[in-house]
Amino acid sequence: DTEVTQTPKHLVMGMTNKKSLKCEQHMGHRAMYWYKQKAKKPPELMFVYSYEKLSINESVPSRFSPECPNSSLLNLHLHALQPEDSALYLCASSQDPSGRSRGTDTQYFGPGTRLTVL
Amino acid sequence: AQTVTQSQPEMSVQEAETVTLSCTYDTSENNYYLFWYKQPPSRQMILVIRQEAYKQQNATENRFSVNFQKAAKSFSLKISDSQLGDTAMYFCAFSTPYNFNKFYFGSGTKLNVKP
Numbered sequence: 001d002t003e004v005t006q007t008p009k010h011l012v013m014g015m016t017n018k019k020s021l022k023c024e025q026h027m028g029h030r031a032m033y034w035y036k037q038k039a040k041k042p043p044e045l046m047f048v049y050s051y052e053k054l055s056i057n058e059s060v061p062s063r064f065s066p067e068c069p070n071s072s073l074l075n076l077h078l079h080a081l082q083p084e085d086s087a088l089y090l091c092a093s094s095q096d097p098s099g100r101s102r103g104t105d106t107q108y109f110g111p112g113t114r115l116t117v118l
Numbered sequence: 119a120q121t122v123t124q125s126q127p128e129m130s131v132q133e134a135e136t137v138t139l140s141c142t143y144d145t146s147e148n149n150y151y152l153f154w155y156k157q158p159p160s161r162q163m164i165l166v167i168r169q170e171a172y173k174q175q176n177a178t179e180n181r182f183s184v185n186f187q188k189a190a191k192s193f194s195l196k197i198s199d200s201q202l203g204d205t206a207m208y209f210c211a212f213s214t215p216y217n218f219n220k221f222y223f224g225s226g227t228k229l230n231v232k233p
Contacts, residue, residue, distance in 0.1 A: 031218055042209050042223035043163070050218050088161060097218040105151050105219045109163035 003027075004110035006091050012116045015081060021113050023074040023091030031097035032074040033107065034066060035090040043090055049074060050097040081117045088112045120145045122212050124224035131200045132232050138185075139195045139227045141210035150214045152186070152193045153221075158206040166208070169193065197229075205231045 004025045013019050023032065031050050035043035048056035049068040063085075065077040074091055090112045096104035121144045131137035143152070154166040169177045169186050176184050181198045197204055210224040 040207070040226070040228070042226055043221075045220060048218045048220065055218050056220065090163065092163075094219045098215075105213055105215060106153070106165060106168055107219065107221060108165070109155075111160075111162045114161075 004091055004093055004108050006110035006113050008113060009111070010114045012118065013078065013081065014118050015083075018077070018079045020078065021076040021089055023110055024072055025093040025108070026072055027093065027095070027108070029093035029095050030071060031094045032068065033092040034074070034076055035092065037088040037090055037112070048097070055097070083117050086115055086117045088114055120212055120214070120222045122210055122222050122224040124210055124227050126227045127225070128228040128230070130230045130232055133200055133202060135200055136196060136198045137200055137229065139208050139229065141193045141195070141224055143191050143193065143212050145191070145212065147214050150212060153211040153213070154182070154184070154195045155209045155211060156206045157209065163209070167195065200231045202231050202233060205229060
């Protein structure tokens with residue numbers, strides 16, 4: 001099973017709202033990723049969690065706040081977003097972020113959350 | 119710095135024919151991985167094929183195969199017997215084991231399979 005789930009599928013929010021995106025995997029993967037993707041563009045990395053610790057933050061504005069409560073769950077908390085933040089938000093996971101084991105580098109993606117900020 | 123280049127923004131192919139998508143990359147690393155992902159209009163990124171840089175043999179997965187030229191830093195994807203369901207954006211990606219498997223993506227190639 002290589003399934004990553006994301007909820008909700010669609011989200012519409014105003015600039016003053018607070019909302020959260022959720023990502024879940026039960027593959028025992030120890031790295032989880034958040035990406036932002038605009039139409040017809042490749043995904044842009046936002047955050048990487050390795051063994052539940054924030055390991056990479058690609059200079060993302062503070063209105064995006066990630067959280068990794070446990071090894072299976074990843075949240076992205078949204079607050080005071082701008083219309084230009086409207087995009088597809090993808091979550092991914094990989095088995096071993098340490099690089100010690102071959103074949104554990106592949107990222108498996110969820111179906112994404114389509115976010116619209118009004 | 120790692121960079122990945124896909125020089126074909128859009129391509130078309132007739133159903134049942136063969137098409138090749140190009141990808142080049144630049145890195146000073148010796149140990150790395152290369153991937154092709156497919157993103158259909160349904161939007162989920164799906165792994166098509168993976169290649170380890172230390173392996174000289176080209177990876178194959180059913181109708182999908184790669185031509186990996188390490189010296190030339192080239193990693194093209196060949197799709198044989200194209201099917202309508204192959205219509206999608208295709209992204210080439212690169213990662214190393216030293217930075218949490220961080221992906222570097224190419225800009226993508228939109229493939230249209232015509233009946």
